Amino acid sequence: MEIVLFPDPLLRRKAERVDAFDAALAALAREMFETMYRARGVGLAAPQVGVSRSLFVSNPTGDPVEKGEERVWVNPRILRRTGSVPGEEGCLSFPGIYAEVLRAESIVVEVADVTGKVERVELADFPARIVQHEGDHLEGVLFVDRLSPADRIRVKPALAALEERYKKGEKRMRPEAAEPEPAPGRARNAAL
């Protein structure tokens, strides 16, 4: 699987609801996890691998050994948002760009797992941030849409450079090519 890069229109499409909880869905989720780990990310949404369906995968540790931290999110819906916290985010579809984004501090999500079992999950802090970032992907919303006016200006040249590369045919990226440059003091990989 390759990662779809900004400004591909696929990233702006609203993802379709998943209705079939079959072996193909499980295989897709598994392949997305593998792609996410190869790219050293902590979350990956289906549209980012060219599949416009409502699911994403996450592992806040980014460590493939931590299987207990893995979660597949199908047809997620955020029911409640509480508080507001700034935090740095990156996105695998925007290599090299990091910026602060305000997100709800805690959320309640209604979501199906890969077998179709629906439940309500309460999340806070970093896991809540991942779900909000990936949930946005399923709506065609990107983290650069949520930047402060100052950051918008700051990342403009980097966005223009990505647009230029895309025009030249660089529309997908092998996950191994993702090399997020950790900012000084960043505790973990924030690429989503």
Ligand SMILES: [Zn+2]
């Ligand atoms: Zn992203």
